Amino acid sequence: MTRYLLRRIVQSLIVILGVSIIAFFLQHIIPGGEARALLGPRATQAQIDAFNQQNGLNQPVYVQYFDYLDHLVHGNLGRSYKLNEPVTSVLRQDMPKSILLVGSALILSILIALPVGVAQAVRRNRTLDYVGTGLSFFLYSMPTFWAGQIVILIFAEKLNLFPAEAPQGSTLGQILSQPSGLVLPIITLALITYASFSRYMRSSAIEALAQDWIRTAKAKGLSNKAILFRHMLRNALIPIATLVGLSLPGVFTAGLVTEQVFNFPGTGLDFYNAAVSRDFPLLLGIILIVSVATVIGNLLADIAYAVLDPRVRYS
Template sequence: MSHAAGHHPHPHANPLTHGPQGPHGSPGSHAGKDARHAPGRPRRHGHGGGARRHSASSPWLRLPPWAPWFLGRLLTGLGVVVAISIVVFVSTQALPSDPARIILGPEASEATIAVLREQLGLNGPIVLQYLHWAGQMLSGDLGRSIDSNVPVGELMRARFANSLLLTACVTLTALPIALVLGVALALRRDRAGDRLAIAALVLLKAVPGFAIAIVLVLLFSTSVFKVLPAASLLDPDRDLPSQWRYLVLPTATLALSVAPYLLRLVRASMIEVLESDHVAAARLRGIPERRIVWRHALPNALIPAIQGVAMTLRVLFGGALIAEVVFSYPGIGSTLNAAIEMRDMPMIQAIVLVITVAIVAINLAADLATVLLTPRLRTAGRIKARSPGLRHALRLGRGHHRPRYAR
């Protein structure tokens, strides 16, 4: 086969551009090549898509592929917060109690109550009242407590910190136990010990939280052992390490409530990963079983575990009320319970709004962590909030996160 005079194709040339000559300047002919490089057309530099990759935009301005999805999720979360704030404000304003009468007391005259209602803006339309309240919330002014006449922000700061401390203690206690026992049960699935453990977990999950708290108090705070205090009254003037005994029983109560869910989730995810094609290929390659479990299977199983931890945090923020009331723990849940009993509207509105923002932030962080840990979703140009790939990653945690030996 002869080529054009004096032209020899490069030994590594692309066959699409240096193939046999076509009769009418086909993609493999020199005529087509000369036509593509005609003076009327700008000549491309680089190889392949290099011109597109090295565009005029700076690399630090280039957003990751999942940025539009994250922006959509962020806007959805903001919409949820706004909707919850409207529901909470309208619900509390519709209660029969009058904040002005509660503040001034039952002996105040109607004229004095009317003046205070005007000062508080309670005589205007409900829409204007909500906009005024929302503006105060955005500026950081959470209002003043009707019960104690103290700024709500000052009262919530210490209580919210106590709830965060209790949540961290429960998570750091329940998560390692769930990971270790979940992996151990997955490696011994369908055996007698595995079935017995699953039955015990189902039974423990069915026990109410207040029953667990009462049993722990009877065991460790009364005549049986009497080694821990029954009331978790933290002293703000003392350092936290010296008060660790007050955190043991609330932490144990909540950890026993959430650990069965996390343990069963890790076990199910680990079984799914161990039965996947990636792990089977790793075994065929002769990789040791311990390395397969801890380096290839466990990272894949952690993807749904992230969602489990997020659900646990949501439960702890919204469901720690029982433990806080039983042990007299000064957290955000017991504060909300006291505010509801006293009809303290500013306190109720602020606490519910703060809990809503915390739960939305937890959901957003968990979804983002799932996407970042799943290569197929991380590099996808478009991620739908309800896409099958995201649901599959959240549900099973396999198929998208390739093990390290296959990378």
């Protein structure tokens, strides 16, 4: 197991390195260059030359990348052009708020999707299954920004139960001091992610219930509750463990849109503002962080295999 984990960690580092290379070189194929994109079409050549000189953009691209990689190893993700502060400071301030939003929505969606998926599998081709399937397809096809607008219209404007805007604050404590403002963003993100989890859980549970050892458990006279929770559920959760790891990029992407809709002061809103203002160091820093989160999620999913299924052993 230890050797496997070490090998997976090395592979993960290689993937992160590849992502950094691709993301870095993509910003250097912008028409007119990074300086022209940031300073605008009216910038003079003298201003562009000064900008390139100040930011080291007049050096060969490979030299710029190795300089960036050296800074990255030392925890320096560059400096935001628009905010005029280190990218690490921006992420240190806003990343915990995004983790709170994305993590809460992910946990809520899983807690709802697992029992609903199992219930649909147990009552396959019945009314509950049809209703759950239709609801899942509806939510799965719903754009995140539209879901946010619908939630605001119903719960904020019509019913006046929760504020339409997310809590505003520079720290996680200030965000948590206004819990009512977190409800609608979390609900929006949870609805989008719930759909895929429930469908996978239903399919996995149906497959598990059709196995021979389920029939053997029934023949032994075990109760339905014991069969579901002691035998079926653990095996049915294996695909869900993979889905959770692979869904992290999608959840972060949906979180980006959700933060913009609700004006939530997190990393997603930072990414949106950086894309609009062409703040490339901040964009690159957020891409790397999300990539690291994705790689870690996949690694945790691999570890979960051995925990959920005793037949899985890594050597």
